[in-house]
Amino acid sequence: xxxxxxxxxxxxxxxxxxxxxxxxxxxxxxxAQLAASGLLFLVFGTLLGPSGVAxxxxxxxxxLRPLVALGLGTAGVIxxxxxxxxxxxxxxxxxxAAALAHAGTAFFFVAVPLSVPLLIWMDFPPQAAVGAAALLxxxxxxxxxxxxxxxHRSGRLERARGLGVALLTMMDxxxxxxxxxxxxxxxxxxxxxxxxxxVGLALLLGVLCGALLAxxxxxxxxxxxxxxxxxxxVALVGGAAAYLRVSPLLAGVAxxxxxxxxxxxxxxxxxxALGRVERPSYLVLVFLIGCQLHARDWxxxxxxxxxxxxxxxxxxxxxxxxxxxxxxxxxxxxxLGHALISQGGLALCLVADFLLLVPGTLSQRIFDVVAVGxxxxxxxxxxxFRQVAPPRxxxxxxxxxxxxxxxxxx
Amino acid sequence: xxxxxxxxxxLMVLLAGITQARGLRADAGxxxxxxxxxxxxxxxxxxxxxxxxxxxxxxxxxxxxVAVGPYALGFIPGAGVKxxxxxxxxxxxxxxxxxxxxxxxxxxxxxxxxxAILCATVCxxxxxxxxxxxxxxxxxxxxxxxxxxxxxxxxxALVATVVVSFSPTxxxxxxxxxxxxxxxxxxxxxxxxxGDLFVMVAFALAxxxxxxxxxxxxxxxxxxxxxxxxxxxxxxxxxxxxxxMLLYMRGVNRELPLFLVGLSFxxxxxxxxxxxxxxxxxxxxxxxxxxxxxxxGARIHQAIQRAGLPVFALFFAAAGAGLKLDALVTVGPxxxxxxxxxxxxxxLACRRFAPADDARLKRYLWMGLISQAGVTFxxxxxxxKTFPSFGPQVEVLIVAMITAHELVGPVLTRRALxxxxxxxxxxxxxxx
Numbered sequence: 001x002x003x004x005x006x007x008x009x010x011x012x013x014x015x016x017x018x019x020x021x022x023x024x025x026x027x028x029x030x031x032a033q034l035a036a037s038g039l040l041f042l043v044f045g046t047l048l049g050p051s052g053v054a055x056x057x058x059x060x061x062x063x064l065r066p067l068v069a070l071g072l073g074t075a076g077v078i079x080x081x082x083x084x085x086x087x088x089x090x091x092x093x094x095x096x097a098a099a100l101a102h103a104g105t106a107f108f109f110v111a112v113p114l115s116v117p118l119l120i121w122m123d124f125p126p127q128a129a130v131g132a133a134a135l136l137x138x139x140x141x142x143x144x145x146x147x148x149x150x151x152h153r154s155g156r157l158e159r160a161r162g163l164g165v166a167l168l169t170m171m172d173x174x175x176x177x178x179x180x181x182x183x184x185x186x187x188x189x190x191x192x193x194x195x196x197x198x199v200g201l202a203l204l205l206g207v208l209c210g211a212l213l214a215x216x217x218x219x220x221x222x223x224x225x226x227x228x229x230x231x232x233x234v235a236l237v238g239g240a241a242a243y244l245r246v247s248p249l250l251a252g253v254a255x256x257x258x259x260x261x262x263x264x265x266x267x268x269x270x271x272x273a274l275g276r277v278e279r280p281s282y283l284v285l286v287f288l289i290g291c292q293l294h295a296r297d298w299x300x301x302x303x304x305x306x307x308x309x310x311x312x313x314x315x316x317x318x319x320x321x322x323x324x325x326x327x328x329x330x331x332x333x334x335x336l337g338h339a340l341i342s343q344g345g346l347a348l349c350l351v352a353d354f355l356l357l358v359p360g361t362l363s364q365r366i367f368d369v370v371a372v373g374x375x376x377x378x379x380x381x382x383x384x385f386r387q388v389a390p391p392r393x394x395x396x397x398x399x400x401x402x403x404x405x406x407x408x409x410x
Numbered sequence: 411x412x413x414x415x416x417x418x419x420x421l422m423v424l425l426a427g428i429t430q431a432r433g434l435r436a437d438a439g440x441x442x443x444x445x446x447x448x449x450x451x452x453x454x455x456x457x458x459x460x461x462x463x464x465x466x467x468x469x470x471x472x473x474x475x476v477a478v479g480p481y482a483l484g485f486i487p488g489a490g491v492k493x494x495x496x497x498x499x500x501x502x503x504x505x506x507x508x509x510x511x512x513x514x515x516x517x518x519x520x521x522x523x524x525x526a527i528l529c530a531t532v533c534x535x536x537x538x539x540x541x542x543x544x545x546x547x548x549x550x551x552x553x554x555x556x557x558x559x560x561x562x563x564x565x566x567a568l569v570a571t572v573v574v575s576f577s578p579t580x581x582x583x584x585x586x587x588x589x590x591x592x593x594x595x596x597x598x599x600x601x602x603x604x605g606d607l608f609v610m611v612a613f614a615l616a617x618x619x620x621x622x623x624x625x626x627x628x629x630x631x632x633x634x635x636x637x638x639x640x641x642x643x644x645x646x647x648x649x650x651x652x653x654x655m656l657l658y659m660r661g662v663n664r665e666l667p668l669f670l671v672g673l674s675f676x677x678x679x680x681x682x683x684x685x686x687x688x689x690x691x692x693x694x695x696x697x698x699x700x701x702x703x704x705x706x707g708a709r710i711h712q713a714i715q716r717a718g719l720p721v722f723a724l725f726f727a728a729a730g731a732g733l734k735l736d737a738l739v740t741v742g743p744x745x746x747x748x749x750x751x752x753x754x755x756x757x758l759a760c761r762r763f764a765p766a767d768d769a770r771l772k773r774y775l776w777m778g779l780i781s782q783a784g785v786t787f788x789x790x791x792x793x794x795k796t797f798p799s800f801g802p803q804v805e806v807l808i809v810a811m812i813t814a815h816e817l818v819g820p821v822l823t824r825r826a827l828x829x830x831x832x833x834x835x836x837x838x839x840x841x842x
Contacts, residue, residue, distance in 0.1 A: 066443040066493065073443075201431060212424060216417055216451070225454065228720040232450035239443030240428045243490075245435055 033382045037146065038345070039375050041283050045290020056291050064288060066239065068352060069248045071285025073238020075349050076252020078278060079173060080210070081271050083257050098325040099171035102318030102340055103141035107175060109314030110307060111137025117306075122299060124362050131186045132362050136303075138179030139351060139370040140311040144344025145169035147385045157333065157388065164330040165339045168322060173346055177253060180350050184247055187358040202246035206254025209237040213255065214263040217270060230273040242356075249353040282345060289352050293371050300368035307373050312380070315340045339388045342381035343374045411462030418455040418474070421448070425478060425485040438487075445490030445731070446497070450720055452478055453727035466824045468583055468726050472816055475730020486731055494728040499678030500671065501725030502579055503692040507674060508714050509582045509599060510648075510696020511707040517596055524765055525600040532601075532759040532779065533574050533608050539755040540570035540748060547744055553803035564623035565800065568616040572789045572808055573752055575609040576602040577781035577819065578689065583722055584823045592832035594770050598778040603693065606785055610687065611637055613789055617796055624797075636685075644686040648694025651677055655699060659706050666713040671721070689785065729783060733813045734806070745810035752811075753780055770830045777826035781819025782812045 034040040048055040056064075115133035118124055124132065145166035151157035157165075185195035213233040220226045237255045241248040260267055294300070319337025326332060333339060351367040425448055432438055453471040460470025480488040544566035548554040554562045581602045585595055618633040651673065658669055674692060681688040700707030757776040764771040790808040794801035827833050 065440050066446075069440075069443050201434075205428075205431075208424060208427070212420060215420070216455075219413060224719045228450060228454050228723065231720055232447050232454065234447070235443055236424075236447030236451060239441070239445070239447045242439045243441045243444045244428065244431055245437065245439045 029382065030379050033378060034375065037144075037342070037378050038279075038283050038286050039378050041287040042290035042293075042348070042371060042375060045287040046293045046295055047290075049291030049293065051293055051295035061288070061291055065356070066242065067284055068288050068356060069238045069242035070235060071238075071281050071288070072248040072349055072353055072356070073241065073252040073255075074234050074274065074277065074281045075285065075345065076206070076249045076254075077234050077237065077256040077259075078252075078271075078274055079177075079346065080206075080253040080256020080258070081260050081267065081274070082170065083260055085261055092329060094325045094329055095167070096171065098322035098330070099168050100175070101321035101325055102143070102168060102315065102337075103172035103175040105318030105321060106311050106314030107134075107137035107141040107179070109137075109310045109317070110140035113310055114303065114306060117303065118362075122365075127186060128362055131183050132366050134179050135183045135351065135354060135366050136307060136369060138176045138183075139343070139347040139366075139373070140307065140314065141179075142172055142176045142343055142347045142350075143169040143315065143340040144342040144346075144381075146344070147339060147342055147381060147388075151385065151388070158331070160331040161333045164326075164332045165336070167330070168332075169340065169344075176346055176350050177250065180247070180353060181250060183354060184250075184357060187354070187363070188245075188247075198246050199250065201244065202241055202248075202251040203254045205240055205244070205246065206237060206251040206256075207258045209233055209240075209251070210255040210258025211262055213270065214259050214266050217263075217266040223273075226269055227273045227276070230270050231277065234274070245357065247353050247357060249349050285352070286345070286348065289348050289371060292352070292355065292367065294364055294368050297365060297368050300365045300372070303365070303369045304372055304376070307369050308376050308380070311373070311377070312341065333388045335387050338384040341377055341384045343377040347374055411459055414455045414458040414462065418452060418459060421451050421455065422478070422483075422485070425452075426483075429485050440493070441487045441490030442493030445486045445494055445728070446724060448478060448486055449475060449494070449727035449731060450724045453723035454719070456727070457723060466584055466820045467587055468580065468722075468820045469817070471723050471726035472730035472733075472820070475727035476733055476735070476817075477730075479731030479733070481733065481735040491728055491731045494724070496675070496679070497721070497724050497728060499682060499688055500675045501721050503674035503678040503681075503688050504671070504714050504718065504721055505579050505582045505586075506689045506692035507670070507696040508586060508711055508718075509578060509603065510693040510698075511700040511711050512596070512599060513603075513693070513697040513700065514704075515701050517600070521593075521597055521600055525597060526604055528760075528763055528765070529601050529604045529608060531763045532756055533605060533612075535759040536574045536752055536755040537567075537570050537612075539751050540573045541566050543748060543751055544569050547747075551741075551744060551803075551807075553800040557800075561620075561623045564616070564620040565797075565804070568613070568620045568793065569804055569808070571609060571612045571616045572786060572793065573748060573811065574605075574612070575782060575786045575789060576605045576779050577783040577785065577815075578602045578606050579783050579785070580781035580816075580820055581778060581823055583726070584820055584827065586718070586722075588824060588827055589834040590827040590830075590832045591834055592830065593768065594774070594830035595827060595832050597768075597771060598775060598826070601775070602779065605779075606689065607641070609785065609789070610640060610690075613792075614640070617792075620797065640685060640687055641690065643684070644681065644690035645694040647677070647681065647684075647686055648691040649698055651691060651695040652698035652702070655695065655710070656703060656706060659709065666709065670710065670713055729787075729816065733816065734809050735813065741807045741810050745807055745814065748807075749811050749814045756780065774826040774829045777822035777829075780815055780822050782815040783819075786812050786815075 031040065034043065046052055049061070050056065050058050111133045114136050115130055118129040118133055119126060122129075145168075149162060149166055151162050153162075181199050184199055185192055187195070189195040189198055213229070216229050216233070217226055220229060233255070234252070237251050238248040241251040259270060263270065316337035319335070319340055323332050323334075323336050347370055351363075351370040355363045355367045428444070452474045456470035456474030457467030458470070460473070461467050476482055478485040479491060480486060541563075544551075544554070545563060548557075548559075548562045548566075554565060557565065578599075581599060584590075585599060614633060614637040618629075655670070655673065659666065677691050677695075678688040681691045696707070696710065699710060753776075756779050760776040760779070761772055764775055766772070786808065790805045790812070793808070794805045797804075824833075
């Protein structure tokens, strides 16, 4: 029954979110932006979940965990597939340094100050508090490039600048995933060596599944069979990770990255098959993440302004550093930091993955801060991006859902 | 085929590795998604292997499900298979929707009366044979032994009603897979669908009688009301669904396979909650669309074929994984006797009473009526729910029979279609 409820809710929300009236930025700019980014589903999830009108109870959410694992696994595989080794090898070092600069600055701007309240006022054990602050930093370090992509598609931003921003935002994913792995090493097991083994198991599982997916799809010509194998393997990698209680996101990334390396011609076909399910799977995941939110955790609300403000400052400074490091290499827009405010889906995936594996008050609080922070940052990003690319004089068509890279890979 | 066997072998090795790794963790997470992914992948390649061996793909799906399921190799835990109930409902709805689009008024006018008469005859003879066998087995079957004779007769009638049932799901899936077309195929499909309606009514009556024999009283009004609601309510909801589909196809007309999967899912879940028959809902919807707008009916047919492969592979592999092999051991002899006598009764009834104008019906029709799957499973589970004192033992007996029928039935159905000369291609659902 709960699955039916989720389905009906998603279907109703999809219809609502595709309404032209809602998507008209002239009438409801904030709603239009949230609908286009998919984060409107997070808001609705919160309203319908246990913190809101409780259409979905905690017991319902418990039985819907396979859907969360599927969403995380799919997101991971898509992220891994986007890591094109040939392109990454060709990139000059200053670009890596620039990506690290904007991600790292935001990380330290958020992680260091926020470890103080976690340690002192909220009375968590030192190791857990530091780990939690690092995860907040990791979520803050992530930026989404969908504004830049939409900007250059709509002609508001030059193509080279749009792609430059998208490249930098794509590369910060490594920081987030690295910190997640570290947080899981420290938090998901009783000892650090066991934690390392669990993260290693997730990666090994992903590598094996990725290699097997490449082999299984090698000689398949029928599109229906190819789609079936792709969906089956994504479900298997996410499902096996959930069953073994290791990270579905990391396993998915390892699976996608392995496929990208050894897949050859299968990569493009698998990407196309996954592209068909990316948006629905992302929306269901965001909706379920919204349902998990504890809206009445006042301590999380207290941390939220600091998270948003510190991240904003970190991105501004990080943007300046990145610009300096890439002079002559990348044509980045002036005020780059303003283009890096949007947080994107991966930040949500990170904290959802952590909450799935390390349930507890602290991980729930981090989850709440990042989930609400993602919504606030998306609305901030809408305004901030105007500093990078002013809106066109002629009223353009509204950005519709599914037209940009507003999935998790963005 | 060698490539598919090798790929299937690699998948098995991976699943074995995951099972071994599970031993390293003190507590396991939910296995539902693992079950879905594993059954989907194994099902697909097992279907290809089965096809290479000249068997229906469906048999490959079922057998690999049995192999990796909790009762054989144990790569997939029982909780994982149980969690896939939603997929089962979805597949039944999709299959019924396709079947409905085949039910044109012209066909019903042409063969409706003859099919109904033969169906009643086959069901009647099979019921009598199974009923008699059950009563005769009273001293042997542990759940019948302590009952009085009227009670044993009522329970025997209930069991016989379930045992009579056919499998529209398997029949339609095999027809889809083989792209069979022709008068024999039409007759067979119409018969299993009408048989399903007969069984639904008969089961409700038998359940009412059984309840009365155990002192629960016979509320005829409620009984007829329940049957009426299930039949006419399902058709009514199906009509609403058909209107929704037509409006969507004419108004929105985008992502039709996804829309149909979503709607079928909602109808399966919602129908079950409202005590309606999901099969009948989708059947009515498909039939209404096909008769109101033939072009849209054909589009639905094509769209479901596109979305069908993963759903059908998963459905039948999950059905295989859910087969309780241990039940075969405990009630094996009684179940084997009933399976044999049921087949004999169906063969005799078809041989004797099938229309004489088509010799193929007399010779091959019985083979298409052996399968049992979703409907029978559902009725067996309903017996357990309604009669908790003896229901679980009845369910074990019926599930043992279903196990045999699921493994033999698809092969026989395909052979019947092949012998009738109506198989057009070796691909259907899979190639679309």
